[in-house]
Amino acid sequence: MRVPDLFLTYMNHDTPRLVWNQAGAAHLNSIHGVTLKRDRRELGADLLPLAVLNSATLLGAELVGRSYGGGLLKVEPKEADRLPMPSPAALDAAGGALRALRPELADHLLRSGRMAEVVRAVDEVLLVHAANVRPGEVAALSEARARMAARRVARAGKPR
Secondary structure, three states, X not given: OOOOOEEEOOEEOOOOOEEXXXXXXXXXXXXXXXXXXXXXXXXXXXXXXXXXXXXXXXHHHHHHOEEEHHHEEEOOHHHHOOOOOOOHHHHHXXXXXXXXXXXXHHHHHHOOOOHHHHHHHHHHHHHHHHOOOOHHHHHHHHHHHHHHHXXXXXXXXXXX
């Protein structure tokens, strides 16, 4: 059995998450395994779990994923292949800032359920500064993602 570099959750209430497989664990079909190209493995394992929490990737998940009962967002492997991901160049450019922010974002904000604040911080570092996306365009991506997520949850009959 091939051991993946990362795990991708595929049934989520809010958004899919990437998790570094530091333990080298195998997986079953309740989570997807992600294998990176050898020359991008170290960079991807280090930064992608945080970097994918950006408005472009999250909007992509809403667009390619499927909505299931209770407002769950499900991303199948073929759909995950279509997710917009940060380029290696953008990860390189944002790497220092993302690493500096990681303790606050991952250890504090994510653990306390403050996803919107994490996404805003990652957007600023990755999209605005590293990828040169205009702040107004990032705001449009964020608003589109919020509308799609609200629509998914509303269709499930759950209050926001």
